[in-house]
Amino acid sequence: MRPALQRILSEDVLAITQRDLPWEKLAGTRVLVTGAGGFLGGYLTRVLLQLHVLGKVSKPVQVIGMVRDVDRSHEALADLTVLPYFTLMQWNLSAISVPAAGDLDYVLHAASQASPRYYGADPVGTLLPNTVGTAALLEALRQSPAPKGFLFISSSEVYGSVGGIEALSETSYGQVDPVTVRACYAESKRMGETMCLAWQHQFGIPTFIVRPFHTYGPGLRPEDGRVFADFAFNIMRNENIVMNSDGSARRAFCYASDAVAGFFTVLLNGDSARAYNVGNPDANLSVIELAELMVELYPEKQLFVEPCFSAAGAGYIPSSYSGLIPDVSRLTRLGWSAGVTPEAGFRRMIESYSV
Numbered sequence: 001m002r003p004a005l006q007r008i009l010s011e012d013v014l015a016i017t018q019r020d021l022p023w024e025k026l027a028g029t030r031v032l033v034t035g036a037g038g039f040l041g042g043y044l045t046r047v048l049l050q051l052h053v054l055g056k057v058s059k060p061v062q063v064i065g066m067v068r069d070v071d072r073s074h075e076a077l078a079d080l081t082v083l084p085y086f087t088l089m090q091w092n093l094s095a096i097s098v099p100a101a102g103d104l105d106y107v108l109h110a111a112s113q114a115s116p117r118y119y120g121a122d123p124v125g126t127l128l129p130n131t132v133g134t135a136a137l138l139e140a141l142r143q144s145p146a147p148k149g150f151l152f153i154s155s156s157e158v159y160g161s162v163g164g165i166e167a168l169s170e171t172s173y174g175q176v177d178p179v180t181v182r183a184c185y186a187e188s189k190r191m192g193e194t195m196c197l198a199w200q201h202q203f204g205i206p207t208f209i210v211r212p213f214h215t216y217g218p219g220l221r222p223e224d225g226r227v228f229a230d231f232a233f234n235i236m237r238n239e240n241i242v243m244n245s246d247g248s249a250r251r252a253f254c255y256a257s258d259a260v261a262g263f264f265t266v267l268l269n270g271d272s273a274r275a276y277n278v279g280n281p282d283a284n285l286s287v288i289e290l291a292e293l294m295v296e297l298y299p300e301k302q303l304f305v306e307p308c309f310s311a312a313g314a315g316y317i318p319s320s321y322s323g324l325i326p327d328v329s330r331l332t333r334l335g336w337s338a339g340v341t342p343e344a345g346f347r348r349m350i351e352s353y354s355v
Helices: 001-017 038-048 070-077 116-120 123-142 183-203 227-236 258-267 287-297 342-350
Strands: 028-032 061-067 086-090 104-109 149-155 207-212 248-250 275-278 284-286
Touching: 001 038, 001 258, 001 342, 028 038, 028 123, 038 061, 038 070, 038 258, 061 070, 070 086, 104 258, 104 287, 116 183, 123 149, 123 183, 149 258, 183 207, 183 342, 207 248, 207 258, 227 287, 227 342, 248 287, 258 275, 284 287
Parallel strands: 028 061, 028 104, 061 086, 104 149, 149 207, 207 275
Antiparallel strands: 248 284
C-alpha cells in the first residue's frame, strides 16, 4: 500500500473512532463485512479491526471480509490479511445460496456496483447483490443464535426523480421507471430495504438502513466512472476536465470518514427498521462547480475546465435527476455531523494516490 494512502486511511479511521459512540456494543463480536475489498466496505473493515487497538472496545472484533475475488482484494487489504482477527472469505453475492459463514453477530452489507458505469454494462450483476445477495445474508444472520444487527448500505437513488424539493427527507419519494436498464440499481436498493424490513418483521432480525449521498475518498478506482472520481483522477493525471453535460445538476458530496461515522452512528444509536440519510448538505455543489473547485485546488498544474460535451463511456447511463441534496436532520438528532469540507476532502483523496 502506498505510504500516503496508509497514512490518510489511518487518520480517517482514527477520526471515525473518536466519535462519541457506544463502541463497546461491538466488543468480542463476530462481524461479516461484504465488499471488504471495496471503497466503503474497506473503511468499515478497518474501523472494526482498530477498535480494540485504539482502546474503544474491551475485546477485539472478529471480522470476516467477504469479497468476490480474493486475489484482486489482496492488494487493497494486504496490511489487514496478517491480522489475527481478520479472515477473507470469497463469495459471489449473485449466487442463489446462503454463505456458510458460521455464527454471526452483525452483517454490514456494503457490496454493490454503485457506479452508473455498470448499470448498462452489467445490470444483472448490479441488481443481484442488492436483492438475492441481501436475502442470503439476512438468512445467514437469521441462522445465527443471537443476531444483533444487519446494516444495509442503500443509496439516495431510491428517491427516484423528485422535482421541486430542495432537500430530500427519508419520505421524499419520487418516480423510478422500472422498465429502464438504469432502474437496476435504484429498484434493487429499494427491494433490499424492503427485505430488511420483512426479515425484521417476520423473524425479529434488527435491521438498519443508511442511504449515502455521493460519498468520495481514498480507495475509489480510476475506472469508477462517477463524476467526482473522474474529476479527481483527471487532476492526478494532469488532464483538463472535460464536461459530459452542462454541469448544472447539483449533488451533496460527503467525505468517506464522515459517511462511515454516520453508518456506525445508525448501527449503534439508530432505530432499527428505519432509514437514515447520510450526506453533507453543506457540501452542495453543481457538477461544474465541483470541476472548477478541483482545478482551483491545484493552480500550479495550470489545468482548466472544458465546458463542452463528449460521449460518456461505454455502458454508462447518465442520471436524469437534477438535484440530490439530503435532509439529514434524522441522523443529526443521533449526534452526528459532517466535518470535512469538499476542499479538504478532495485534497485528501487526491493526495492518497501520490507515491
